[in-house]
Amino acid sequence: MGTFSPIFAILLSLLSLSQIAHAACKLIHKGKSSDLLLKGTLLTSAGAIHDTHVLVQSSKITYVGNGSNMPHRAALHAQVLECYDSVISPGFINTHEHIEYSTINPLPDIGERDNHRHDWRKGLRNHTLRQAEVNGTMANATMWGELRHIFSGTTSIIGGGMVSGLARNLDFVAGLEEGLVAPAAVWDTFPLEDVAGILRNGNCDYGLFPIDRETAGKYNRYLAHVSEGIDAEARNEFKCLSNSTFDTIPLPAGGGLSTDIIAPNLALVHALGLSELDFDLVAARGAMVVWSPRSNVFLYGKTLDVSYLLAAGITVALGTDWLPSGSATMAREAVCAVDVMKRSYNVTLEPKTLWEMATINAAKVAGLEMHVGSIEVGKVADIVVIGRGKEKDPFAQAVYAATENIELVVRGGKVLVAGPGLEELAEGDCELVLFGNVRKTVCVRSEIGVSFRDLRNNLGGVYPAVLPGVPKDEPTCVPTR
Ligand SMILES: [Zn+2]
Known part of the structure; x- marks a missing residue:
């Protein structure tokens, strides 16, 4: 057995770091409007398309593509998110x-x-x-x-x-x-x-x-x-x-x-x-x-x-x-x-x-496939961005995602949940909520007239709305016949 040279040890640690540390979705440009420009892997029925740009203006999706032919004036004022390790999916x-x-x-x-x-x-x-x-x-x-x-x-x-x-x-x-x-x-x-x-x-x-x-x-x-x-x-x-x-x-x-x-x-x-x-x-x-x-x-x-x-x-x-x-x-x-x-x-x-x-x-x-269910121009901007978990397949990354790995939830262009680093996207009456070890910004008070924390306190000890990877007391999925 020889000993590792210091340089080899550093290289090894860098390599293992790159294998485990995935870049979270981040806000790279704080625009003046509440429009969103998402960059990442888009999930479509035709497959997962890397480096896709999705532009959201008010409640609708107005551009989907590789960035060429994008209405640049709109994009100039948008909040720009780089999510290259994440997948961009229509909301479930x-x-x-x-x-x-x-x-x-x-x-x-x-x-x-x-x-x-x-x-x-x-x-x-x-x-x-x-x-x-x-x-x-x-x-x-x-x-x-x-x-x-x-x-x-x-x-x-x-x-x-x-x-x-x-x-x-x-x-x-x-x-x-x-x-x-x-x-x-x-x-x-x-x-x-x-x-x-x-x-x-x-x-x-x-x-x-x-x-x-x-x-x-x-x-x-x-x-x-x-x-x-x-x-x-x-x-x-x-x-x-x-x-x-x-x-x-x-x-x-x-x-x-x-x-x-x-x-x-x-x-x-x-x-x-x-x-x-x-x-x-x-x-x-x-x-x-x-x-x-x-x-x-x-x-x-x-x-x-x-x-x-x-x-x-x-x-x-x-x-x-x-x-x-x-x-x-x-x-x-x-x-x-x-x-x-x-x-x-x-x-x-x-x-x-x-x-x-x-x-x-x-x-x-x-009966609403003209409006929801995929990320296409003209549809409402119901979008979920999911960070890298243990799954390699981009569709698995989305459909099996632990709640903790959800980085962004948008309904009709409105940000309802934003993960760490995306706090600035949150508008209006928002609050920090812990999802396992992940602190997210939740903006629901303007929707329902009560903060999540107050509602949780009012309900007192009911089955949780924030769940770990495997929810508590989950009914079995093991067939017996
Ligand atoms: Zn039923």
Whole structure:
């Protein structure tokens, strides 16, 4: 064994430093306007494009390219960010939330797996009742849930509840926020009006006023919970919504008939009970699917083989479902998705596929792909910048990102979260918030009328909105069947 020469030792330490120290996104020019010019690796469906310039003026994206032909006068006054180790992604779009359940802890795992949602919702067929209650006011819980998603890079949500500001609420006209116009998506938890826990097999005798073809056909997008379960009763729901001759005998008081709503404006939420033949019909009709693998696995022990849907050409979007049985963030949903597909079906989902499920596919599900879901000129500036973590693939860097690694969250050109070194981007009433070891600037008070710190103090000890890499008490994603 010889000894290292001092020069060799210095070279070695420099080399190892360069391997671990990645440059964070930094503000290199403080402009006079609040326009933003981002430079970094842009994620697109065509691939990751290095050294891309993205110009944001007021709420819109006005330039995307390599810097040539950029409107230089505008760029002159913009805040210029160099983010060469980071990726620039459209903000994530969560197509499935029940956002008011955001101040409660995930359900404990009692080892029980159900066959249909009514098993746990109503404690039917000898299953344990697992109903969760909204904790505190609906408005506070919704605000808290939206903060959790904003902090983790999600700028739009379809979640059945809304507050003004924070994330765009794509299922409320009033929640679309700047730059977006009606129609909003229509979101339905009980399209068959089976909220009371009605299970059927062989007929469609559910509630009195189930969805019908004419009504569903009027919606720009209709997102309906269908077949959340793995048994014949779950599949029966799809039969009642995909075949108008399946049940032609009405109930005396109303309802009881099957219908056919499978069309390009429909997104089936869960669709866990469908067969491959059913998905062939979904594909042939151009309908879409919202996939929530963690919640499926936790409640039912399995999720669907999404590779079959993708091969059939079905547009699939990711959604977290809800905090009690689902993922706390879109990144954790993506982590679960890739993991369960490997375990259950030996299929490797590519990071880019998952990233599309969280961005452009989700925008299509919402019917707002002209405005959100990608970084293109004319779209609203919903942007998340993600710093280098342990992932090498740029799409993995984005879609699996720990909340700590999110450097910038922008909705409609407005900076909501800015990482270290970007404090000067923050405008208005902002505050410093610790994300693990990372101190970020959070600007939400002008959105919701209360600071994050005050809201946190008011809520006192509820499930956190600032989460570590693996959130506390996260529901399992390990399939059991
Ligand atoms: Zn749901």
